[in-house]
Amino acid sequence: MSFSIILDNWKLYLEGVILTLQLVPLSLLFGFTLALPLSVLRVSKNKVLNLPVYWFTYFFRGTPLLVQMFLFYYGLSQFSFIRDTFLWGFFKDPYKVALLSFSLNTAAYTTEIFRGAIERLPIGQIEAAKACGMSRWTMLKRIIFPIALRNSIPAYGNEVIFMLHGSSIAGLITLVDITGAARIVYARYFAPAEAFITAAILYLILTFTIVWLFRLLEKRFLSYLKI
Amino acid sequence: MFDFLYGYGPSLLEGGLLTIILSIVSLFIASVLGLITAFMRLSKIRFLEIIGLVYTTVIRGIPELVMMLLIFFGGQVLINKTVQSLGFDVYIDINPFLSGSMTIGLIFGAYMGETFRGAYLAVPVGQIEAARSCGMNNWKLFKRILFPQMTRHALPSFGNNWLVLVKSTALVSVIGLEDVVRKADLAGGSTHKPFNFWIACALIYLLITSVSNRIQKALEERYNIGFQESEA
Numbered sequence: 001m002s003f004s005i006i007l008d009n010w011k012l013y014l015e016g017v018i019l020t021l022q023l024v025p026l027s028l029l030f031g032f033t034l035a036l037p038l039s040v041l042r043v044s045k046n047k048v049l050n051l052p053v054y055w056f057t058y059f060f061r062g063t064p065l066l067v068q069m070f071l072f073y074y075g076l077s078q079f080s081f082i083r084d085t086f087l088w089g090f091f092k093d094p095y096k097v098a099l100l101s102f103s104l105n106t107a108a109y110t111t112e113i114f115r116g117a118i119e120r121l122p123i124g125q126i127e128a129a130k131a132c133g134m135s136r137w138t139m140l141k142r143i144i145f146p147i148a149l150r151n152s153i154p155a156y157g158n159e160v161i162f163m164l165h166g167s168s169i170a171g172l173i174t175l176v177d178i179t180g181a182a183r184i185v186y187a188r189y190f191a192p193a194e195a196f197i198t199a200a201i202l203y204l205i206l207t208f209t210i211v212w213l214f215r216l217l218e219k220r221f222l223s224y225l226k227i
Numbered sequence: 228m229f230d231f232l233y234g235y236g237p238s239l240l241e242g243g244l245l246t247i248i249l250s251i252v253s254l255f256i257a258s259v260l261g262l263i264t265a266f267m268r269l270s271k272i273r274f275l276e277i278i279g280l281v282y283t284t285v286i287r288g289i290p291e292l293v294m295m296l297l298i299f300f301g302g303q304v305l306i307n308k309t310v311q312s313l314g315f316d317v318y319i320d321i322n323p324f325l326s327g328s329m330t331i332g333l334i335f336g337a338y339m340g341e342t343f344r345g346a347y348l349a350v351p352v353g354q355i356e357a358a359r360s361c362g363m364n365n366w367k368l369f370k371r372i373l374f375p376q377m378t379r380h381a382l383p384s385f386g387n388n389w390l391v392l393v394k395s396t397a398l399v400s401v402i403g404l405e406d407v408v409r410k411a412d413l414a415g416g417s418t419h420k421p422f423n424f425w426i427a428c429a430l431i432y433l434l435i436t437s438v439s440n441r442i443q444k445a446l447e448e449r450y451n452i453g454f455q456e457s458e459a
Contacts, residue, residue: 062436063429064397075422168290192300207288
């Protein structure tokens with residue numbers, strides 16, 4: 001093991017960490033924002049509203065993130081209406097495609113997390129809200145989301161970690177994230193152990209930070225559940 | 228159908244078959260490792276407990292792809308350096324199927340360990356004491372008392388791990404295995420119709436996950452006989 005290789009390339013790894021720290025939070029932000037309305041549609045009893053969302057989550061949760069990313073990055077280039085229009089500016093950029101596929105993927109998982117939390121709400125709470133004369137929107141804002149989102153915190157913490165780990169495939173479409181940086185170092189020096197162990201340690205640090213942050217969140221928002 | 232795939236349908240199915248075989252082999256490795264890990268973490272020997280804890284914590288903190296690259300490329304260098312230092316002048320290639328299934332097995336062993344540990348803790352301790360007082364040895368206790376009840380508690384999480392495992396096998400195409408992802412990539416490149424093949428590839432995964440869901444539901448019903456009311 002020669003760790004001088006890592007010291008010589010610390011800038012490359014830093015670049016990787018920065019890219020990972022852009023891709024993951026942005027995808028999570030888009031995914032979360034998308035999942036809020038989708039989860040409301042998903043629990044709707046109206047089939048026209050709920051079925052499309054069901055298909056969306058079924059597709060994105062039933063196929064690997066890698067295939068979704070390749071479908072957007074390589075697959076869409078097949079169509080001339082994408083290649084010859086302004087859309088091409090979006091779909092030829094690996095950064096944007098990674099962001100798009102990660103966002104849709106985490107949106108699907110997050111929608112199902114919220115759906116579970118909404119469906120587990122005690123029916124009495126909804127009935128009480130209705131009895132107070134709340135409109136559907138007021139009920140969502142005051143009753144459903146505040147309780148359902150709190151109860152989603154532990155499951156959402158896992159989703160954040162899955163997204164961090166899932167983002168490691170960004171390197172496969174030429175982006176230099178943490179794994180991408182490690183692959184460059186490996187190819188340059190033929191030192192797989194040094195290159196990939198460094199990446200693994202960086203991911204471990206990020207994972208533990210996320211676990212710690214979610215523990216704080218749970219303490220803040222779910223402390224009433226602890227006996 | 229075959230027009231849509233330009234004659235590459237059989238090749239894609241071949242890749243799908245490899246994906247399924249690889250998943251099953253990895254699941255087997257993961258289950259064995261998971262059982263060992265669960266009992267290590269539950270053991271009263273402090274040393275074993277700590278090893279189990281470190282394994283499940285560290286593995287679950289590293290992306291599958293990084294683990295796979297580390298084991299495939301790192302293992303290659305490690306083995307060859309060892310062989311050369313022993314004085315042999317040969318170069319050994321690691322089999323990608325072997326290292327792929329080992330890596331996925333090693334990763335999901337950590338998740339399975341948590342699954343089995345939870346399932347064990349869900350078995351009432353009185354049942355274990357009763358079995359002991361009937362004079363059962365460890366193996367009989369496991370076969371007759373623990374296994375049937377642990378299965379019931381472990382099934383939902385076990386099924387979930389299986390689905391995540393199947394999807395993570397898509398990464399083995401990176402280390403050169405001809406799985407369904409690699410086949411789709413090759414076919415898409417040579418026909419210039421990548422969209423057709425990536426959709427077909429996605430549908431193959433959807434088929435696998437859908438069938439798995441059905442089987443899981445059936446198994447859960449089977450193992451929940453007698454518990455329907457209390458579990459509802």
